[in-house]
Amino acid sequence: MQRIDTLTKAEDLFGPGKHGFKDGNPGEGILPTGLNAKYFNITQEEIASLVEWAGIVLNEADSTQLRQALIAKFQAKHAILTALAGLAGTANKLPYFTGADTMALATVFELGAAPLDSAALTGSPTAPTPAFGLNNNRIATMAALQAVRADILGGAAPELLNQIAELAAAIGNDPNFAVTLATQLGQRPKKYAKNALPVVDEGPIIVVGGDGVWEWSASAYYTGYRHPRCGEPIFGVTAAPRPFELPGLGGLFDKAAYPQLWGQVQESGLVVSQAQYDAELGAYWFVNVSATQFRVPNMLGPNSWGMFPRWAAGGVDADTANAIALGTRKLDTMQGHFHGPSSIGISVDLIGQSGTNRNVPQGASTTGGPVADTQHGIPRVGMETSGRFIAFYPRIHV
Secondary structure, three states, X not given: OXXXXXXXXXXXXXXXXXXXXXXXXXXXXXXXXXXXHHHHHHHHHHHHHHHHHOOOOOOOOOOOHHHHHHHHHOXXXXXXXXXXXXXXXXXOEEEEEEEOOEEEEEEHHHHOOOOOOOOOXXXXXXXXXXXXXXXXXXXOOHHHHHHHHHHHHOOOOOHHHHHHHHHHHHOXXXXXXXXXXXXXXXXXXXXXXXXXXXXXXXXXXXXXXXXXXXXXXXXXXXXXXXXXXXXXXXXXXXXXXXXXXXXXXXXXXXXXXXXXXXXXXXXXXOEEOHHHHHHOOOOXXXXXXXXXXXXXXXXXXXXXXXXXXXXXXXXXXXXXXOEOOOOOOOXXXXXXXXXXXXXXXXXXXXXXXXXXXEEEEOOOOOOOOOOOOOOOOOOOOOOOOOOOXXXXXXXXXX
16 A cells, blocks of 8 residues: 655645645645556555455445455454453453343352362262263262172172282282282293203293203203203102103113203213123113113112112222222122130131031031020021111112
């Protein structure tokens, strides 16, 4: 928009720089304000653009289009705005309607409503009771809580709630008990069958029929899981070997079936030749029979009379002063002793058939007789010197 700015304008008519129009006075030689095309074009576009802004198509036959545009774009002030404008607003005041298009102000605290955020309610506020079983954000009323309580108790005595408290105490009031339980269960040894052992170290595992927990072992002779007591001689208490036992009677067994045992005895240096095995029958020796089989010890020893187990490995042999090696045997012996003669000069000592030493007068004859000891009772005579023992089946832990 631009004010008239021709040479004959009424300069500063409405103030500095605010030119206007003036009439001419021929008598005084004053020319009227002249117009030019620029001014008319500016004025035309200002008016036409306002009409078109209102969505009205210019029509030379309609002289009300400017008015229509103003009404369309600038509605008359509503009575509500008039009523609102008539209020003198101050701090902590809210407008409210007192009637049709009439308003007044009220103090915020006079409205009696709690704030929407973190409201601190007083008195006895109420709320609709949601249907039982809903899973949403609706407010739970006392009626809803009573319905839940009745459902938990199932009509039983309130003492059941004490049981719930006892259960909570038993689990240490752990709010994450499910996670804790899952974690602890995950730390328990996994259970496997003997023919389906893992091939990598998963920590201790439980082997069904394997006498408990097995551990990972790695050596030049065997790498994998096996029982910590694998290879130990044990006392059998069942007529037939249990799943984790082999009979220690000199039998042959497959290396593929018992790789843990075969590896362990090699690690312990318990494998000897068949010749040494036979010469030292009863020793805790194993034999590498073939590429597929090995022989276990015959723990009954010579004549199948049995062998005494003894904690001696690492000790010293009293007869030879040599160290006693693991798995070796020692045959039965009798402690050295002598018998003194019962008389001197006229008698000799003879050995009776029963192995007893008898004193016989010179020139007399004698026969063997049992050893007698009037002080300690009748002794028991056997084929070997032997202490008391309890018999068990000879077994080997696999």
